[in-house]
Amino acid sequence: MYEARFHGRGGQGAVTAANILAAAAYSEGKYSQAFPIFGVERRGAPVAAFLRIDEKPIDIKFQIYEPDAVIIQDPSLLDVKEANVRGGLKPGGTVIINTKKSPEEFDFGDAKVYTIDATGIAINNSLGTKTNPIVNTAIIGAFVRITGKVSLDAAVKAVHDLSPAKREQNVEAVKEAYDKVMGV
Numbered sequence: 001m002y003e004a005r006f007h008g009r010g011g012q013g014a015v016t017a018a019n020i021l022a023a024a025a026y027s028e029g030k031y032s033q034a035f036p037i038f039g040v041e042r043r044g045a046p047v048a049a050f051l052r053i054d055e056k057p058i059d060i061k062f063q064i065y066e067p068d069a070v071i072i073q074d075p076s077l078l079d080v081k082e083a084n085v086r087g088g089l090k091p092g093g094t095v096i097i098n099t100k101k102s103p104e105e106f107d108f109g110d111a112k113v114y115t116i117d118a119t120g121i122a123i124n125n126s127l128g129t130k131t132n133p134i135v136n137t138a139i140i141g142a143f144v145r146i147t148g149k150v151s152l153d154a155a156v157k158a159v160h161d162l163s164p165a166k167r168e169q170n171v172e173a174v175k176e177a178y179d180k181v182m183g184v
Contacts, residue, residue, distance in 0.1 A: 008049075010043045013133060015047065015049045048083075067090065068094065071096045074149050075101075095111050095114065096146060145179075146176045146181060161169055
């Protein structure tokens with residue numbers, strides 16, 4: 001079973017990203033599960049969402065404590081102790097960070113680090129505002145490219161079908177991030 005934990009802030013779309021990826025996996029005949037956990041439920045507060053993908057039924061229903069991948073939608077969460085973005089990452093795991101920085105600027109031990117300027121992609125595609133960009137579809141594109149757990153076609157279709165607004169811009173963000181992720 002493949003398990004991923006998304007870390008973001010309220011309003012960035014971490015929960016929606018996990019749900020869309022679960023739908024994309026399901027559309028390809030895989031079993032999937034996505035669910036959030038909230039602290040203080042308000043825009044800007046730290047949020048975590050979880051994603052499981054497997055070839056067989058998933059019978060467990062609890063938080064992911066030892067993920068294969070950690071996706072960090074807001075790099076400021078790296079410094080928030082309570083967010084615990086580094087916690088439990090499996091040896092040799094995958095880290096995806098929304099930043100302009102190169103992967104080499106981060107130390108996650110033996111984990112493979114990838115970076116994507118999801119904020120820039122969101123702004124270029126008019127997703128959210130310059131001060132509050134919605135980065136989730138760019139993160140989806142990076143996740144798809146890095147992990148291969150769902151196909152780009154399935155992700156694009158799920159984003160198109162499940163985006164609450166700006167469907168074409170969200171699809172473009174997925175494709176742009178797929179092509180621009182650093183560390184691949």
